[in-house]
Amino acid sequence: MPVSDADLSVEAADDGPRALAEALSAEHAAVYGYEFAGGAGGGLDYRTRAGEAALVHKALRDELHGLAVASGVRLKPAPAWYPLPEERGDEALDAFLLGLEEDTARAYAWLSSARDTDLRTTGARNLQGAAVRVLELGGDPGALPGFDAA
Incomplete structure (x- = not known):
């Protein structure tokens, strides 16, 4: 069946505002998680690295918030708390932080x-x-970071 001009003019909905809100939500969670890990981590080096990463995520969060405000995206307030790992060893904390980074990658891919x-x-x-x-x-971010393997 041939495609009409009317079919060509139909545009798919723009998920940009929803994707922006999702990325901002992922950054809120990352800030919370890295600040937790910085306090719960073992040595000074671990706390320093987690603190520096928290600052990176705060800057990203603020950038996304500014974009959302500028584009008129209505945002839900950030939750007061996020799920945290039960184990407090550096290895368990790294696995927790890896999950947060994978979440931000998926949000940014969107x-x-x-x-x-x-x-x-x-x-x-x-x-x-x-x-x-x-x-x-x-x-391993994969060939296409943020996309789950099918």
């Missing part, structure tokens, strides 16, 4: 598909950063 060029660029740039952090924590 954001990188937004129609808005600024959102798409922000998603792609931050996906790269999340992939690096996944590697630093011993994870």
Whole structure:
């Protein structure tokens, strides 16, 4: 059946605002998680690395919040708490942080598909950063970071 001009003019809904809200939510969780890990981690080096990563995620959170406000995206308030790991050893904390980074990678992969060029660029740039952090924590970001293997 031939495609009509009317069919070509129909555009799919833009998930950019929802993807932006999801990425912001992932960053809120990452800030919370890294600050927790910094307090619960073993030595000074661990606490320092977690604190530095928390600062990176705070900057990303603030950037996304600014984009959301500028584009008129209505946001839900961040939760007062997030699930935390029961074990407090550095290895368990690293596994917990790896999960947070994988969550941010998935959110940024989604954001990188937004129609808005600024959102798409922000998603792609931050996906790269999340992939690096996944590697630093011993994870495998995969060929397409943020996408689960089928």
